[in-house]
Amino acid sequence: MRALLTTLAPVPEGHTIHRLAARHAELFAGRPVHASSPQGRFADGAARLTGTVLHATEAYGKHLLHHHAGELTLHVHLGLYGKVTDGVGEPPEPVGQVRLRLSNDGSRARPDDRHWLDLRGPTACEVLTPPEVAALRARLGPDPLRADADPDRAYARISRSATPLAALLLDQSVVAGTGLIFVTEALFRAGLPPTLPGKALDRAGWDRLWGDLVTLMTLAVRQGRIDTVRDEHLPETMGRAPRVDRHGGEVYVYRRPGAPCHVCGTAVSRGELAGRNLYWCSTCQAR
Numbered sequence: 001m002r003a004l005l006t007t008l009a010p011v012p013e014g015h016t017i018h019r020l021a022a023r024h025a026e027l028f029a030g031r032p033v034h035a036s037s038p039q040g041r042f043a044d045g046a047a048r049l050t051g052t053v054l055h056a057t058e059a060y061g062k063h064l065l066h067h068h069a070g071e072l073t074l075h076v077h078l079g080l081y082g083k084v085t086d087g088v089g090e091p092p093e094p095v096g097q098v099r100l101r102l103s104n105d106g107s108r109a110r111p112d113d114r115h116w117l118d119l120r121g122p123t124a125c126e127v128l129t130p131p132e133v134a135a136l137r138a139r140l141g142p143d144p145l146r147a148d149a150d151p152d153r154a155y156a157r158i159s160r161s162a163t164p165l166a167a168l169l170l171d172q173s174v175v176a177g178t179g180l181i182f183v184t185e186a187l188f189r190a191g192l193p194p195t196l197p198g199k200a201l202d203r204a205g206w207d208r209l210w211g212d213l214v215t216l217m218t219l220a221v222r223q224g225r226i227d228t229v230r231d232e233h234l235p236e237t238m239g240r241a242p243r244v245d246r247h248g249g250e251v252y253v254y255r256r257p258g259a260p261c262h263v264c265g266t267a268v269s270r271g272e273l274a275g276r277n278l279y280w281c282s283t284c285q286a287r
């Protein structure tokens with residue numbers, strides 16, 4: 001069952017984490033939180049956080065950060081299996097392996113202003129000090145969804161590397177927050193083969209690719225799903241059936257092996273790169 005779920009549910013990409021950060025700020029920021037670990041594995045961390053005011057939240061790539069009073073930062077990485085749920089009112093009895101439960105201060109909050117959050121199955125759930133937060137940022141590449149992102153840093157890595165572009169863009173130390181869907185689709189939209197060596201991409205090509213990642217990821221934050229097809233390739237424009245897939249959005253090549261390319265009709269190719277499935281159109285992405 002677990003293997004099946006892995007196949008069906010893509011790993012959360014950066015837009016999901018940015019949405020969670022905004023949501024958590026809305027629910028909890030500016031007030032003290034109660035933290036607990038019903039499962040027990042985060043009991044010490046929860047004890048340090050409980051009673052502290054959550055000042056701000058942020059996402060950096062696929063990393064979620066909650067900054068609390070006392071220079072404490074909660075760091076969460078969902079990984080493959082992590083899930084966050086939240087609700088209004090009195091928290092329910094914990095179900096399953098709840099690593100972290102947060103709620104706002106019930107004694108002062110109105111019933112409809114009481115919120116809780118449960119985190120299950122994350123790869124990382126830990127309390128970091130400011131130097132540890134700095135170290136985390138330092139090992140991540142620029143995040144297209146962040147105003148402070150510096151695409152030059154990524155291009156410095158890409159332009160020196162013979163590694164295939166798809167692998168570079170999936171490497172979180174080169175670009176943070178991009179997963180398989182954004183990378184696959186941005187390369188299609190740029191007409192670039194996923195196997196193109198990084199150093200074969202010129203500066204203008206990188207600027208266009210980066211700009212497109214910013215556009216696609218920003219749209220995904222707004223819509224809560226990844227849509228990458230241009231208006232002329234939407235189902236209603238083309239008179240085709242809409243996509244049916246767990247990730248929900250309309251895409252060009254991601255997980256469409258053998259299906260006709262929306263632009264040229266060529267069957268979409270699938271191949272493997274560093275253990276990940278890649279998808280591309282051998283006509284539109286020829287070089």
Ligand SMILES: [Zn+2]
Pocket residue numbers: 261262263264265266281282283284285
């Ligand atoms: Zn094509």
